[in-house]
Amino acid sequence: MTQTLIQKILSVSAIAALTVGTVNAAEIIHDAEQGILQAQYGDKWAKQDVGVQAKLDALYKKTGKRPNIIHIMWDDNSYGEVGVKAFNKIRGFDTPNLNTMADDGITFTRMYTEPSCTPTRAAALTGRLAVRSGMYTVAFPPEGGGLPAEEVTIAEILSEAGYNTAFFAKAHQGDIEESYMHNQGFDEATFSLYNQFPPMFWHEQGEGSGLTIGYTKNGTEKKYLVDETWRPYGYVMDVTGKKGEKARETLPPSLENYRKSSIKHQELALDYIRRKANDKKPFYMAYWPNVYDLIADPKEPVTTSNGSLFAQNIERLDRYIGEIVAEVKKQGIEENTLIVAMADNGPMAEVPSAMYQNVFNGGKGSYKEGGIRVAAFAQWPGMIEKDQIVGDMITVHDLFTTFAKLGNATKHIPTDRIIDGIDQTAVFLEGDGNSRRDYYHVYTGPVHAATIKQQFKRVWLGGRPGLVKNDFYNLYLDPREMRGMMAQMLWAWGPFDMMKKRHDAMNKKYPFIPTRHGVPFEGIENLTPQTLIYQKTVRDTMNTGK
Secondary structure, three states, rough: OOOHHHHHHHOHHHHHHOOOOOOOOOOOEEEEHHHHHHHHHHHHHHHHHHHHHHHHHHHHHOOOOOOEEEEEEEOOOOOOOOOOOOHHHHHHOOOOHHHHHHOOOOEEEEEEEEOOOOHHHHHHHOOOOOOHOOOOOOOOOOOOOOOOOOOOOOHHHHOOOOOOEEEEEEEEOOOHHHHHHHHHHOEEEEEEEEHHHHHOOOOOOHHHOOOOOOOOOOOOOOEEEEEEEEOOOOOEEEEEEEEEOEEEEEEEEOOHHHHHHHHHHHHHHHHHHHHHHHOOEEEEEEEEEEOOOOOOOOOOOOOOOOOOHHHHHHHHOOOHHHHHHHHHHOOOOOOHHEEEEEEEEOOOOOOOOOOOOOOOOOOOOOOOOOHHHEEEEEEOOOOOOEEEEEEEEEHHHHHHHHHHHOOOOOOOOOOOEEEEOOOOHHHHHHHHOOOOOEEEEEEEEEEEEEEOOEEEEEEEOOOEEOOOOOEEEEEOOOOOOOEEOHHHHHHHHHHHHHHHHHHHHHHHOOOOOOOOOOOOOOEEEOOOOOHHHHHHHHHHHOOOOO
């Protein structure tokens, strides 16, 4: 390393952040590690960006508007289960549409998310580690919390740049009014406040199958029951709303209505593409479908060799994605539409007889690769070359900054907070070997659990005072993280410690927003009497002691 480069690295704001230094307020503030990379590669990246921008401008000149962006994201998928023909045979179910998407574009082999669904969705929306916005918990009703209003979402960024924006299906960003998707920048939104578990299992059929215990009237205390309002019988499953307006509940929670809502979300996504295809403004659509229905439907025969309901669900998801891609083609907007399809985290091993680890060890909620390294694909004919396997590290946070770049909206990204997402347009348009990150800080809930740098991971949990443990992993030698190293990796002890210190110093300067609390279901016009009683109980609870 040349003396000039050493001096340049030492002068960057990332190192200054170790002593809580200043950052140019006119620039996007990234985490400390990015400053070190910028110092080494900033000049190279700036030159590359000239060519990248020329491609985007040429497309804009041809089509007359910025690209449409469709982001599809679903729950709990073990890496390798979709989009890989060989694994289709191993697992006994087929994903032909995702396989074709992989053939027609990029397969990401190192896409990192957060370890569970709410945090990953918050990260995609804000470009920030979920812990920064207090969105690190997967909540169930009554949550009484959600995504803070002061967070700036990709929908708000792209709206500022002249985009139409829409959200359909699973938001899981809270049940307080400020967290609703139509209050977070989307022009229109139909979305679920929670995940699939309540409507799938919280009823007589679910309790009869042993998937839920003690929720229904049948499972409730008979002789000594005092509090009849304790169970969340009045929760709201799915709502719809438009920017600046109140929301309305669409369907009351039940297994039958959950199934109807999943179909409806797909129909809404397809209809939105039709309605906006020839609009003067480009569109951004987040379609995050509720995939799983783990109670057998006698109207749907088993068609997979795998034989599980999980496999049926994945094949249905694949059909839905195929319909989205086909509609984009039918509307003649394929060359001006980026489609990204991905899982939000690894498999939920706690679900009986449904989800299993495949390539990587660990699942939902874990800092291990199996929890955070997901299936991800992208296609964009004429802009993304076909049949690419990309080994670069990229995270779900990067989509925020990359989508902003594609939409000519970077200038609207806030500069008063840390943005963890890095502009990865070069990876999408130039291919393998062009990532602008080689690190990732992994949080499980509010806990900094691990740090990844290049092919190495250090786990911070469970260490012993005074001497590191065998908490280092080489992800090329040991992708399943079965044999932690210590002695072989003592050279990395100091470098990892310094990474954590820089990260902690930046966090001290830009503190995390506390988890936001409030009264659930405010801002919904047509609440049922049962929900109003339930809401009052929560409100009274929150006011206790005030």
